Amino acid sequence: MRRRRSFPLIHTGRPWRIAYWVFPYDFNHQIFPNPRSPLVWDPSAIFTYLTGSALFVIVALIPDFAAIRDRSTGTRKLIYGALAMGWRGTPRQWKMQTIVGVLLSALILPVFVSVHSIVSWDFAVSLVPIWHATVFAPYFVIGAVHSGVSAVLTLMAIMRKFFGWKNQLRPEHFDAIGRLLIAVACAWLYFFMLDVFYAIYAAEPAELTVMELRFFSWPWGALFWVVLITSFIIPIPLWLKRSNRRNITLMFWSSILVNIGMWSERFWLIVPGLQRKEEFTYMWNVYNPNLVEIGLVVGSVAMVGLFLLLFSKVCPPIPLWEIKEGQKFTAEIPLGRMRVPAIVKE
Numbered sequence: 001m002r003r004r005r006s007f008p009l010i011h012t013g014r015p016w017r018i019a020y021w022v023f024p025y026d027f028n029h030q031i032f033p034n035p036r037s038p039l040v041w042d043p044s045a046i047f048t049y050l051t052g053s054a055l056f057v058i059v060a061l062i063p064d065f066a067a068i069r070d071r072s073t074g075t076r077k078l079i080y081g082a083l084a085m086g087w088r089g090t091p092r093q094w095k096m097q098t099i100v101g102v103l104l105s106a107l108i109l110p111v112f113v114s115v116h117s118i119v120s121w122d123f124a125v126s127l128v129p130i131w132h133a134t135v136f137a138p139y140f141v142i143g144a145v146h147s148g149v150s151a152v153l154t155l156m157a158i159m160r161k162f163f164g165w166k167n168q169l170r171p172e173h174f175d176a177i178g179r180l181l182i183a184v185a186c187a188w189l190y191f192f193m194l195d196v197f198y199a200i201y202a203a204e205p206a207e208l209t210v211m212e213l214r215f216f217s218w219p220w221g222a223l224f225w226v227v228l229i230t231s232f233i234i235p236i237p238l239w240l241k242r243s244n245r246r247n248i249t250l251m252f253w254s255s256i257l258v259n260i261g262m263w264s265e266r267f268w269l270i271v272p273g274l275q276r277k278e279e280f281t282y283m284w285n286v287y288n289p290n291l292v293e294i295g296l297v298v299g300s301v302a303m304v305g306l307f308l309l310l311f312s313k314v315c316p317p318i319p320l321w322e323i324k325e326g327q328k329f330t331a332e333i334p335l336g337r338m339r340v341p342a343i344v345k346e
Helices: 007-013 036-072 074-083 091-124 136-162 171-202 205-216 222-235 235-240 247-274 291-314 320-330
Strands: none
Touching: 036 091, 036 320, 091 136, 091 291, 136 171, 136 235, 136 247, 171 205, 171 222, 171 235, 171 247, 205 222, 205 247, 222 235, 235 247
16 A cells, blocks of 8 residues: 655655654654664754755845845835845945855855765665665765756756846856866766775675676666766766857756766666565565656656746845946946846836
8 A cells, every 4th residue: 555745755754754853752662763863863964954055045135135125015025124134235234244154155065965974874874785885975975966066057057048147147157167067077986986896895695686786687787877978978078178168058968967867876776776675586576666756756856946936036046236246346247138036126
């Protein structure tokens, strides 16, 4: 009998037990959860990451909230007035905003590393073949950077095209992010191959069985080459040449390939081990995703785009004060046809 799951709670594994995050006690078994389990660390790390990221965005947008407040009336003025937190643009306020922005960006980095390390420990501390590897923590961190930066590149190209931000997101920005992706992709390949070599070097029968499944059976053998080609072999030659990095269309499609490859890599890492986790061969099974699972994956991708559009409806996706600051020092970035929320135009 299949249990229904709602998307925001999928990460918990057992959504019907989400209440244990608030009050961690199992009334059915009359026990507390093991505090040494990464499943207990997950909510702390994820909510800390979410809080830090939200604060970072809010702090960056405080001057814009104040600008919207000064151009609004009624309820809208009250809402943006609360978000502006009394901002008047004094030198002391600008100084404090800069300091807080720097501190939050410095604090988010170790939280980011801890979140993805803890997610990797969900796998690494288990007894499933291939999963219990010490290399998973840095491997998952660098994989998150690789896919995350590529996703940012994809969104940059989309917003540049449809929001008319050609003066704000220029080829040199894509050039810079392409250079970063070269280093990240090389680091990802190192940990990717390190994970494979560790499994082979250990020479445990169960792990060798899963590794053989990964490389020589359908569809896992083909998926391995999809991962390697889309995540490294195609993007790296494109990013090595400066003219390619400044080609927005080429960078957009290469970032799409990277995200396809990184999603396929997680699938390639997780599912084969589950197929062979049982000791007896007659209990082995083949995983086939159903329509609900496919819908959840497609829906999660669509949800990112939806949230971005909703955010751009009520807040400037690029802080206007940063653009004006750039104008002051470079005189090269006119606001031009930049699409801003209707609230600001009023």
